[in-house]
Amino acid sequence: MSDTFFRSTKAYKFHQRTFISVRRKMVLEALERIRFKMEVTYIPKHRLILVRVTGEIDHHSAESIRRVTEKEIRRTSAINIAFDFGSVTFMDSSGIGMIIGRYKTASSLGGSVIVFDANEQVMRLMDMSGLSRLVIISDTMQKGITAMKKLRGVNV
Amino acid sequence: MKNEMKLIIPSCSENERFARTVCAAFLLELDPTLEELSEIKTAVSEAVTNAIIHGYNSCDGQVEITGEITDRTVTYTIKDNGCGIEDIEKAREPLYTGKPDGERSGMGFSIMEAFMDTLMVESTPGKGTAITMSKRLSDNVR
Numbered sequence: 308m309s310d311t312f313f314r315s316t317k318a319y320k321f322h323q324r325t326f327i328s329v330r331r332k333m334v335l336e337a338l339e340r341i342r343f344k345m346e347v348t349y350i351p352k353h354r355l356i357l358v359r360v361t362g363e364i365d366h367h368s369a370e371s372i373r374r375v376t377e378k379e380i381r382r383t384s385a386i387n388i389a390f391d392f393g394s395v396t397f398m399d400s401s402g403i404g405m406i407i408g409r410y411k412t413a414s415s416l417g418g419s420v421i422v423f424d425a426n427e428q429v430m431r432l433m434d435m436s437g438l439s440r441l442v443i444i445s446d447t448m449q450k451g452i453t454a455m456k457k458l459r460g461v462n463v
Numbered sequence: 464m465k466n467e468m469k470l471i472i473p474s475c476s477e478n479e480r481f482a483r484t485v486c487a488a489f490l491l492e493l494d495p496t497l498e499e500l501s502e503i504k505t506a507v508s509e510a511v512t513n514a515i516i517h518g519y520n521s522c523d524g525q526v527e528i529t530g531e532i533t534d535r536t537v538t539y540t541i542k543d544n545g546c547g548i549e550d551i552e553k554a555r556e557p558l559y560t561g562k563p564d565g566e567r568s569g570m571g572f573s574i575m576e577a578f579m580d581t582l583m584v585e586s587t588p589g590k591g592t593a594i595t596m597s598k599r600l601s602d603n604v605r
């Protein structure tokens with residue numbers, strides 16, 4: 308079958324379309340891993356909002372986390388904030404500033420901030436800035452909550 | 464190995480990710496370790512963010528980024544024509560920030576210093592700031 312013949316057929320067009328859509332899907336998937344996203348869940352039992360962050364935390368995205376988290380704190384009766392950093396692929400000093408800001412909010416309400424499941428790069432940055440003196444850093448949310456309860460006597 | 468690049472971007476915070484991603488990609492041909500890559504990406508992000516928020520604080524300016532590779536040493540300069548720094552020594556102190564009510568930790572320069580081998584700050588108040596930083600990558604044994 309000659310190439311020109313193939314090009315003129317519907318089959319080729321179909322083949323081309325699927326090929327492009329597969330490639331586009333791969334590109335979108337790669338972008339998805341660094342694109343910034345966040346998801347907030349209120350957990351009344353612990354008076355806590357769980358903030359699951361995906362992608363890179365910089366000056367630009369830290370500003371969204373600040374805005375959304377503050378809004379949720381005001382909307383619910385949460386006093387604690389837990390950040391799930393399991394899908395955070397990068398963070399710079401803007402993330403440190405954002406966490407300190409949330410620490411100020413939570414402690415003014417008598418609550419705590421937990422950061423859990425952060426990768427090595429993020430851990431190193433948090434260590435450098437001595438963040439562990441202000442917030443609870445743990446590998447799972449459960450351990451973070453246990454540490455939080457201990458901090459304030461069992462009833463949270 | 465020798466290579467160069469230059470990137471000019473408007474001073475919008477949306478461009479921070481683009482800038483550090485380009486700077487990291489520039490380095491890939493040297494086959495850096497994951498640690499080196501993330502250190503450089505973070506240091507570049509600090510300098511570009513400083514130019515955008517402290518230098519200009521609006522999208523009206525331009526940030527110029529150049530990269531240079533000589534053997535296994537990579538050098539970046541991040542330049543803005545913004546407000547400049549009055550007291551460079553004080554600005555470089557850990558935890559110092561000129562924006563105490565802006566959720567800034569004052570860690571930017573300390574991070575650049577820790578993650579790069581050299582860091583040079585040139586600044587003229589009212590004219591702008593240029594940050595030059597370099598790092599020699601480890602020789603990869605394969």
Ligand SMILES: Nc1ncnc2c1ncn2[C@@H]1O[C@H](COP(=O)(O)OP(=O)(O)OP(=O)(O)O)[C@@H](O)[C@H]1O
Binds near residue numbers: 509513514547560568
């Ligand atoms: N390009 C620049 N133009 C003008 N001023 C700058 C520039 N870069 C840094 N500065 C000044 O130096 C100070 C210290 O910078 P540094 O990056 O260490 O901390 P920060 O940006 O305030 O906080 P962080 O980086 O932790 O978010 C800044 O607060 C600002 O006053």
Ligand SMILES: [Mg+2]
Binds near residue numbers: 400509513570571
């Ligand atoms: Mg900074």
